[in-house]
Amino acid sequence: MMLKPSIRIYVLQFVMLGALALLVVGLFQTQVLRGGYYRRASEQNRIRIIRLEAPRGNIYDRNGVLLATSRPAYHVYAIPEDFDPQDISTIGRFLNLSEVKIRTLLSQARHASFTPVLLKQDVSKEVAMKIEERRPGLGGIFIQEGFIRSYPLKEVAAHLVGYIGKISPEEYKNLDPSVYHYGSWIGRAGVERVFDAHLRGEDGGRQLEVDARGVPIRLMGEKEPVPGKDLYLTLDARLEEKIRPLVQGRYAAILVMDLKQGGMLAATSTPSFDPNVFVTPGRAKERLEVIGSKQRRLLDRSLNGLYPPGSIFKLATAIAGLETHTITPHTTFNCPGYFRFNGRSRAFKCWFHEGHGRVDLYTAIERSCNVYFFNVGRLLGEKRLSEYVKKLGFGSPVALELPTAGGLVPDAEWKKKIHRDSWYPGDTITLAIGQSYLLVSPLQILRLVALVASEGKRFDPFIVLEEDLRGKHETHFSIRSETFETLRRGMLQVVQSNRGTGQLARVNFAKLAAKTGTAQAPPGEAHAWFGGFFPYENPEVAFVVFVERGKSGGITAGQIAKRVAHIYHELYSPQIS
């Protein structure tokens, strides 16, 4: 069937103009026939929206210990349009607010006089009851039940759990208006931020009709808020709580990872902060103190602090050397206490000035011989070394559920771009012992230790117990098991041998294996590193202790590591024995 073109044009015109005619009919109906009704409705717009906040989900550790929760609180609001200025003194008495303060709050909302203004948050139940009793006489005032976030363990795991904050007007513009509102809370840091969508529920609200004095007379519609979902972390709050005092007063980080399942057991960073200052009314001053702190208390040193790793990085160099068949475990180099490329070059010193003599790889790891790894670096060359190190995850963020720092692995190209200087062989060999321009986070060292300890089974840790909520994790490494075996044995000697650099971490209940690092970072003292795992056979945990300006990895960090191991043992000994 085909219509003539001219008829088709008529049909199309008829449809389009007909649609517009329908609009005219609709508008006539709305504006002229029912205009009076709507005019009255607009003149005495008596419909008010009161938002009902959804309670945010709790955050628990692996044993169900509360890390973050919400407690109910009463907030007092006023709708400026309905509020009688004569009541200012009455309400001021109840809330302990000056008249000037109330007037200022009300005048801030001049443009939207139907939008509730928050007069005072978190009033006591008695005050709330008093106002509720007087309410028939107080137009435009109402009490709303809301929630105040609280973090019962305060500083413990504060960096990981994070905190929430109120949405700023700029942010509000970019967010989905059906989920977020003015004055809504949103995750600002840590798990609170990353899992905001999971934790936050769906706000509800009431549509009320009010009388001429602003007193509600009818509930027109109500939507119940949907509470947010809870979240369980792999952390063990008891462990975290006990190891924190070990580094109190220092700039330090301790990471403990469960090698059996792959979750993070503890991630401590000091100095820390009490996240309650971000959510508790009246703690604004402390909040500013935390934010502006010269100690950078908000920085999670364990995940995002970047430092030169020093000798602990020799593990990575050893893997590169073994995997490229540049060396074998039995390759030996002579250490006279220094290293020279040739007769005219400068001497690169070993930390042990008398020299280690002729050493193989095991001994080189055990005694942390610089000259041995200078040689490995020289044989590998800049390209192979930096490439391999990147393969081991340095220079890129760890696939944790939280954002983590990537760090820096220098290479010739980078140096030319940033420092406008060529790459010298000296850069390669200092990179091989974890100095040069290299920057890593304690978490990156942890995953290297975990990789070696688990012989390739573990790498990126996770912090969320529920599997569906975790990100993607790298698990595949084509590293030979002989390589892992060599490194594990070397690390065992570090602690167990009487000439090892990590003897102070020896414990009596299990064989502990580790590697030390004392990273030069002038000006100032060296950073102390200690990364290891235990028990040697069938390891349960991997850990990293890092102390900023801690002077010596073997001494400062090693002693802390020993106590971490003891604390872990006390908590979990039934499983070990």
Place this chain on the structure above:
Amino acid sequence: MNFTVPKYLKEIHWPIVVLTLLLAFVGMVAIYSASFREAGDYTTKQFFWALVALGIFVATIWIGYRAFLNLANSIYMVTIGLLIWVLFFAPPISGAHSWIKVGPFQIQPSEFAKIATIMVLANFLAARSPIIHQKRNLILAFFLVALPTLLVLKQPDLGSALVFLPLLLAMIFYWGVNIRYLVILFLLSFASLPMIWSNLKPYQQKRILVFMNPSIDPIGASYTAIQSKIAVGSGGLLGKGWLEGTQTQLDFVPEHHTDFIFCVLAEEFGFLGVLAVILLFVLLIRSAYQVMNHTTDLRAKLLALGIASYLAFQVFINIGMTIGITPITGLTLPFLSYGGSSLVTTFFALGLVASIYKERSIF
């Protein structure tokens, strides 16, 4: 009395020019009223965009629609590229990936995609006879339209995505589609509704559910629907007067300078005022049909028809939603809603129509 009008002035379709300018002026008046109490200076920005749009309008008439139609494939590809880019690389604004930030301005590629699709479809259909291989050609035409539609839907921007369907229907109807296929296409669209539905964001689903049953979401979408209806209705016959609309000034109606700009007009100028505005749109659409009758170029006819249906549909949906005839989908009112991309696109589209009239004598 030897006064002669120069040829280049006689060739111009003056009604389109006058109607376009009048509507842009009405838009500025409404935007001023909707936003003069707020920061942002929307009126000045809109004025700037109107000047840009006017420049594009004049240039389009001068260049002529043929050049643009010849370039239609490239324009289409570029807008598809922009739609993909905006989905993956543009940061979300109000939860949707619809805008690209260029300096202080935000560009909305979906607006350009509408015109680009009309142009490419006009080319495609005009080059093919409806008698031979109709099924195959229809399927191809369907894909040309489906691609931008799905990309816009994914942003998510339901309103803009919906515009593509009436375009396609109007253009293939005029081209000479077999009524049987038209029915099949209709059934197909119905069949694809569940798929589209599952692709919608919860708030979009809510808006549609609210359209069918206003009591579902008393504090969100249905509140908006009620308040916008109060705004329009309270305008009455004569309106409350410019800048006097309480519903919109007091923020009862959200987005009153963009999607709900019509509420401002209706509240402040009343039924007679909006009747005049609708009349301007009617005359504009009539002009497009008039231009269609003046040309023998099938491409041009299809182009003008596509633009007419684009205008008619946007006007219908946008005004309809303020009085509850159509669901709230977030579609702008051509010329009147604040927004540079929409204004530039509309002026460009009408420039194309006007240029068809100018070049009607070239065979």
